Amino acid sequence: xxxxxxxxxxxxxxxxxxxxxxxxxxxxxxxxxxxxxxxxxxxxxxxxxxxxxxxxxxxxxxxxxxxxxxxxxxxxxxxxxxxxxxxxxxxxxxxxxxxxxxxxxxxxxxxxxxxxxxxxxxxxxxxxxxxxxxxxxxxxxxxxxxxxxxxxxxxxxxxxxxxxxxxxxxxxxxxxxxxxxxxxxxxxxxxxxxxxxxxxxxxxxxxxxxxxxxxxxxxxxxxxxxxxxxxxxxxxxxxxxxxxxxxxxxxxxxxxxxxxxxxxxxxxxxxxxxxxxxxxxxxxxxxxxxxxxxxxxxxxxxxxxxxxxx
Amino acid sequence: xxxxxxxxxxxxxxxxxxxxxxxxxxxxxxxxxxxxxxxxxxxxxxxxxxxxxxxxxxxxxxxxxxxxxxxxxxxxxxxxxxxxxxxxxxxxxxxxxxxxxxxxxxxxxxxxxxxxxxxxxxxxxxxxxxxxxxxxxxxxxxxxxxxxxxxxxxxxxxxxxxxxxxxxxxxxxxxxxxxxxxxxxxxxxxxxxxxxxxxxxxxxxxxxxxxxxxxxxxxxxxxxxxxxxxxxxxxxxxxxxxxxxxxxxxxxxxxxxxxxxxxxxxxxxxxxxxxxxxxxxxxxxxxxxxxxxxxxxxxxxxxxxxxxxxxxxx
Numbered sequence: 275x276x277x278x279x280x281x282x283x284x285x286x287x288x289x290x291x292x293x294x295x296x297x298x299x300x301x302x303x304x305x306x307x308x309x310x311x312x313x314x315x316x317x318x319x320x321x322x323x324x325x326x327x328x329x330x331x332x333x334x335x336x337x338x339x340x341x342x343x344x345x346x347x348x349x350x351x352x353x354x355x356x357x358x359x360x361x362x363x364x365x366x367x368x369x370x371x372x373x374x375x376x377x378x379x380x381x382x383x384x385x386x387x388x389x390x391x392x393x394x395x396x397x398x399x400x401x402x403x404x405x406x407x408x409x410x411x412x413x414x415x416x417x418x419x420x421x422x423x424x425x426x427x428x429x430x431x432x433x434x435x436x437x438x439x440x441x442x443x444x445x446x447x448x449x450x451x452x453x454x455x456x457x458x459x460x461x462x463x464x465x466x467x468x469x470x471x472x473x474x475x476x477x478x479x480x481x482x483x484x485x486x487x488x489x490x491x492x493x494x495x496x497x498x499x500x501x502x503x504x505x506x507x508x509x510x511x512x513x514x515x516x517x518x519x520x521x522x523x524x525x526x527x528x529x530x531x532x533x534x535x536x537x538x539x540x541x542x543x544x545x546x547x548x549x550x551x552x553x554x555x556x557x558x559x560x561x562x563x564x565x566x567x568x569x570x571x572x573x574x575x576x577x578x579x580x581x582x583x584x
Numbered sequence: 585x586x587x588x589x590x591x592x593x594x595x596x597x598x599x600x601x602x603x604x605x606x607x608x609x610x611x612x613x614x615x616x617x618x619x620x621x622x623x624x625x626x627x628x629x630x631x632x633x634x635x636x637x638x639x640x641x642x643x644x645x646x647x648x649x650x651x652x653x654x655x656x657x658x659x660x661x662x663x664x665x666x667x668x669x670x671x672x673x674x675x676x677x678x679x680x681x682x683x684x685x686x687x688x689x690x691x692x693x694x695x696x697x698x699x700x701x702x703x704x705x706x707x708x709x710x711x712x713x714x715x716x717x718x719x720x721x722x723x724x725x726x727x728x729x730x731x732x733x734x735x736x737x738x739x740x741x742x743x744x745x746x747x748x749x750x751x752x753x754x755x756x757x758x759x760x761x762x763x764x765x766x767x768x769x770x771x772x773x774x775x776x777x778x779x780x781x782x783x784x785x786x787x788x789x790x791x792x793x794x795x796x797x798x799x800x801x802x803x804x805x806x807x808x809x810x811x812x813x814x815x816x817x818x819x820x821x822x823x824x825x826x827x828x829x830x831x832x833x834x835x836x837x838x839x840x841x842x843x844x845x846x847x848x849x850x851x852x853x854x855x856x857x858x859x860x861x862x863x864x865x866x867x868x869x870x871x872x873x874x875x876x877x878x879x880x881x882x883x884x885x886x887x888x889x890x891x892x893x894x895x896x897x898x
Contacts, residue, residue, distance in 0.1 A: 403788045424787045426778075429757035447758070 281425075292446050310344040311537035311546065312340035316512075319530045330375035330512050332584055333534035335340040337508065338383060340580040347454065347506045347564050350388030356380050356420065357423040357504075358514060360411050361461075362397035362521055363404045369513035369528040370521055371405070372460045374414035376510045376534060380456060381418035394422040396478040410490055430481030437497025439490045443550035454519070457504040457540070461547045462486065463519035467491045469551050470520045471544040472507045473499040492559035499540055500569055507543045509535040511550050535579075541570025542577050591690035597671065601678040608675040612738055615784060630731045633673070635659040635830075636711075637725055641716060643721035659830055666834035667675040667827045670817055671856065671873030676730040677817050677824075681856060681875075682815035683806055694853035697812060700860045700868055704818050704861040707776040707825040714822055728822050747789050750780065759762040814856050819870070828870035838867050838878065844886035851878035851887055861887060 314337040316329045338344050348354060358372035377394060386393045394415040398405035402424040406412040415422035430444035449455070459475035466488060466539055467474065475496040476489075477484060487494040511533040515522045522528070531550055537543040541564035545555035553560050554570045565572035590598075608630065615627040628651070630638055638652040658669050669675045670796045689697075710728060717724050726732040754777040764767050780788075792798075808815035817824050838861055840851070845862075852862040859871035861878040 402790060423782060426781060428751055428758050428777075431759065 296423055296491045298563055303562045306576055307578040308342045309340065310539045310577045310583065311535065311542055311574060312337045312537045313533060313546065313579050314340065314584060315583040316532040316584050319358050319532050322481060326512065327375045330373045330510070330534070332377045333512065333532070334376045334379040334428045334508065334536075335383070336582050337534045338380075341506075341538070341581055344383040345455075346383050346473045348387035348389050350390075352384070352387075352389045352454045353391045353393070354384045354389045354456060355395065355400065355448060355452045355495075356384065356415070356456045356458055357475065357478060358394065358396060358409075358458040358510075359460050359470070359478065360393065360402075360405050360409050360413055361478065363398075363400040363408050364406055364522065365514070366410050367525060367528065368522050368524070369460060370462065370519070371409035372458050372510050374410035376508065376512070377411050377458055378414040378418040378420075380458060380508060381415055384454075384456075389454075391440065391457070392420040392477045393452065393459075395425055395446070395448065395567040396418040397425050397446065397481060397484075398478070425481075427481065433501075435497050435501045437491035437493065439487075440497040443480055445501075446479050446481060451481050454505045455502060457502075459507070459509055459547075460515070461509060461550050462515040462522070463517055463527075465519060466503040467495075467559060468553055469544075469548050469558050471547040471558070471561075471562060472504070472509060472540050476502055476504075492563050495560040496563045496567055496569065499564060500567065504508065504540060505538075506535055507540050509537075509543055511535065511547065511580035514550055516551060533541045537577075537579075539570035539574075539577060541565050541572055542574035545572045546574045546579070588839065591876065593876040594880045597875060600672045601675075601681065605675045606677050608734070611691045612735065612743075613784060615735075615739075615748070623780050630675070630735075631671075633658050633821060634731055635727065636826045637731075638727055639686050639826070640715060640718040640723055640725035644721055647691070662830040662834070664825045665825070665836050665855075666831040666836060666869055666874055667872060668851070669791075670672050670821075670824050671825055671875040674730060674817075674823075676734040676821075677814065677873070679806070680809055680816050684856070685813075687810045687813065689810075691853045694813075695849040697859060698852040698855050700858050700871065701818075704858060704871060706728035706819050707821055707828070710820065711825040720775040725822070728820065730816075730823050733805075736798055737876075740795045741799045741802060743786070744789055744791060744795075746783050750777070760822065763810040787830070806847040812858075814873075817856070817873070818858055832870045833873075835891055836874070836888050836889060838868070838872065838887060840864060840880065840885045841888065844884045846884055846886075848883065850881040850883065854878065854881045 298516055314333040316333055320326055320329060356377060358377045360371055362370040362516055364370035367471045381392050381394065394411065406422070406424055412422045426445060429447035431447050431450070432442055433441045433445040433450065457472050457475055459470065462470040464470045464474065473495040476495065477487060479502060480498065511531040513528050514531045515527055516529050518524060523538040533550065535543055544558065544561045544564070548555045548558045548561060555574070561572055564570055571577065611626055611629050614625075620741040632651050632654040634652075635655040635658065638648070638655045641652065644646050658673070662669060714724055714728065754773055757773045762765055805816045805820065816859060840861060842864060849862060852860065855861055856875045856877060857871040857873045859868045861867050874889075876889070879889055
């Protein structure tokens with residue numbers, strides 16, 4: 275089932291609308307006072323479960339607040355896909371999946387901004403029901419009022435991406451039906467592309483034989499990023515998986531960074547995320563490629579990120 | 585010949601059967617890994633009613649799973665009142681009941697074939713083999729236990745088949761997206777499918793090896809209903825055999841009045857268990873499911889069912 279050109283253009287218009295509010299809006303209409311990147315850091319590194327939940331919640335709120343508040347991104351009546359990493363059958367402490375409280379906080383913020391519907395979904399690598407449950411994301415997202423249910427495998431549609439590595443691919447139908455996309459990755463070490471960051475997280479929108487992506491991850495991820503163009507990226511680095519990623523499992527590989535970053539430039543935020551794993555941004559293939567294709571800037575410091583200490 | 589209207593007792597049985605079938609479906613749907621609440625709590629309900637599982641597992645493991653002691657209740661009930669369980673409770677029995685009512689056999693054929701057959705003893709021998717095997721540590725109860733067969737067939741054959749069928753149908757509609765201008769079929773089909781997916785369909789469908797074997801076994805015993813009504817229950821079911829032994833001389837008995845009887849044979853034609861309600865003095869309680877068909881069908885009201893306190897004093 276190939277999408278016709280007409281449908282492709284329709285999609286472009288929708289994605290473009292999302293882009294206007296996301297990536298392009300700050301530099302053009304809202305002026306320089308709106309930062310493109312914010313980094314919230316929690317000074318104390320609490321150990322109690324409740325305290326970590328509170329930490330994740332506050333970091334997320336403050337990171338969004340520093341960008342100008344959720345109202346900058348989400349308007350009344352929006353249908354939002356909040357896209358965390360639910361890729362693995364792991365508990366939050368193992369840091370292979372996005373912190374559920376970061377996700378839930380974003381869902382609440384979207385509702386506050388008047389979103390009509392907030393979808394929280396991902397196409398996991400491990401059995402989906404287990405991933406959704408074990409990650410704690412389904413429960414947290416549903417409590418926050420999101421529509422969080424394992425994906426419906428009928429709904430992958432061959433979509434024209436016109437990318438370098440992906441001329442077309444099966445994407446989840448919702449990706450073309452929503453009007454706002456918030457990418458919520460967790461920062462992880464990755465065995466084949468060094469780091470799982472924002473653009474890597476977009477793989478969860480795709481279906482089909484995704485193992486083929488690994489032939490050319492760099493171009494594949496940038497193709498996906500160029501097509502999806504998230505309204506906003508919120509990066510969870512409360513816990514960071516520093517080795518044996520992306521699956522992890524060993525708690526000894528998990529380090530606390532107590533950071534949530536948010537931004538509209540998906541290359542810049544990934545460049546910053548790389549530094550949390552002690553990589554130089556230039557070492558991450560898809561960050562370099564994203565920069566080269568003009569998707570964003572690898573020099574995240576040039577965006578004068580707003581840093582918040584809590 | 586016009587079909588007689590079923591008596592209220594037969595309707596009461598049908599409602600009870602339907603209720604237990606629905607209960608089975610509800611319990612079955614609970615028996616999957618659920619995203620938030622984990623697996624439902626009542627998934628083993630029907631096995632708790634199953635004294636055959638109690639005995640075979642006890643013989644094999646020398647321990648009693650305390651929950652299974654609950655099955656002594658239906659067993660005790662059968663000792664006193666007979667094999668009602670098969671006719672009124674067992675959902676697998678109800679399925680056979682329904683299928684045999686669709687067999688389309690003429691009354692003449694049913695009268696000729698509806699009587700007791702020596703082959704009905706097969707189930708007692710099967711029960712013996714399974715229990716002896718359990719005694720030597722090889723518990724094969726699950727191969728023939730009616731709830732095991734029903735659960736296994738539903739979980740690995742019927743449910744995946746229904747799910748795949750619906751998925752293909754609604755998937756095709758979603759991908760093709762037919763419609764007239766702005767009126768799209770998907771605006772109806774998608775909410776319907778989403779509702780089904782979130783209520784009765786599996787969130788993720790597991791598939792199983794050896795499904796063909798399960799399917800062949802299941803459809804074989806289902807199709808045998810067209811040869812003899814409730815073939816499984818009459819000839820194979822080891823739980824039925826156990827309850828038959830327990831209900832050999834129950835308090836509630838069927839009697840045929842020779843004065844009123846005109847030998848029309850309608851009672852035996854509609855007898856689910858081939859328990860010979862038409863042969864004077866040789867009605868077989870161990871084969872009777874207490875379905876009340878003989879009582880309901882008799883044009884002369886010659887069949888009566890009642891308390892017989894003088895047990896064994898025939």
